[in-house]
Amino acid sequence: MHRRSFVAGAASAAVLPSIARAAEPLKISAFAGASNLPIWAGQAKGFFAAQGVEPTLAITPNSTQLARDLVAGDIDLALTSIDNVVAYDEGQGEVDLGKPANFVALFGIDNGMLHLMVDKSINDFAGLRGKLLSVDAMTTGYAFVLREMLARNGVKEGDVQWAKVGGGAQRLDGLLKGEQAATLLNTPLDLIAEARGFKRLLRARDMLGAYQGICGATTRDMLARKGKEIGAFARGLRASIAWLADASHRDEAVALLVERMKGMEKPAAERAYDRLLDPVDGMYRDLKIDMNGLKTVLELRSRYAVPPRPLTDAGKYVDAGFLDAAFK
DSSP states (O other): OOTTOOOTTHHHHHTOOSSOOOOEEEEEEEOSSGGGHHHHHHHHHTHHHHTTEEEEEEEOSSHHHHHHHHHHTSOSEEEEEHHHHHHHHTTOSSSOOSSOOOEEEEEEOOSOOEEEEEOTTOOSGGGGTTOEEEESOSSSTTHHHHHHHHHHTTOOGGGSEEEEOOSHHHHHHHHHTTSOSEEEEETTHHHHHHHTTOEEEEEHHHHHOSOOOEEEEEEHHHHHHHHHHHHHHHHHHHHHHHHHHSGGGHHHHHHHHHHHSTTOOHHHHHHHHHHHTOTTTSSOSSOOOOHHHHHHHHHHHHHHOSSOOOOOOGGGGBOTTHHHHHHO
C-alpha cells in the first residue's frame, strides 16, 4: 500500500464527534492557489468543526511577509515551503526578522508540484539566456530549485536576469502579462499558464527526485501554546484530503475549485483536481513529511545559500512527534 493511503471510513468518522464542543480559532496563512482546496473543503464539510477548531485562512503575498507574520505571532500556522523553515532557522532568510525564528515543520502537504513554465517563444533552456526569470525571493523557497534546473541544463545564474515578484499567483500574473519570460509554478497555476499558450519546460520532480515542498509550520513557542488546536487542524485536514480523494466527491470538489479560484473554468478545475489528488504525486494522504525530500532541500540550500554551510540534519527542522500525538 502506498505511503499516502488512508484508512477507509476515517473521513466520515471525523464528522461525527461523540461530544459537541466549542470550536477554537486558529489563524492560518498560505499562498494563493488550489492547494488550499483541503481547507475550503474542510470548512464547507465540517471536518475542522468536528475536531473542535475553526481555522481562518489569510492569503500572503510573499514568503517574507509570511515569515514576519509567523515570528510576530500574528498567525498561528503557516502553509509554506519547508525551505523557508530551514532558511530562517539557519539565519539565511531573505529578511532579518529581528530575533531567532525558531520555526518548526509539523506536517507535509505536497512535493511542491513545481513546473518550469516559459514564454511560448522559448523552446529549451538555452532560450532562457538573457531573459528575465521571476522568483518569490532569491534566498528562500523554490529559487534554489530553479537555479539547480538552470545549472543542470548548462545555464549559469548570471546568464539570466532575476525579478523578485512574490508568491505563485503574482508570478503567474507577471508571466501572463509578459513581464517575465519564465517562472516555477505549482499546480494548478501551471495549468492556467499552459491554457494561455505558455510552455512546460520541465517538471522539477523529474530532475530532483524526492523533494519536500509545502508543509505546515509554526514557531516552537506557538506550538507550546496552541499545539492542541494545531493538532485538531491536522486531523481535520487529513479527513478533508481523504474526502477529496474519494472519486465520488470529484464533481463537488471541482465545483468548489471553480467557485474559489478566480478565472478557473471547469475543464481546468477538473485537471487541477486530478493533479492535486493524484495518489503518487498529489497531496499527502497521511501528512507525513518526506524526509528524503527534505534531504534534497538541504542539499540545494548547502549548495546555494549565503552564508554557505553544510546542512545534513533533516530532523533538526521537524517536530517528529507531532503527527503521532495529533493522530493517536
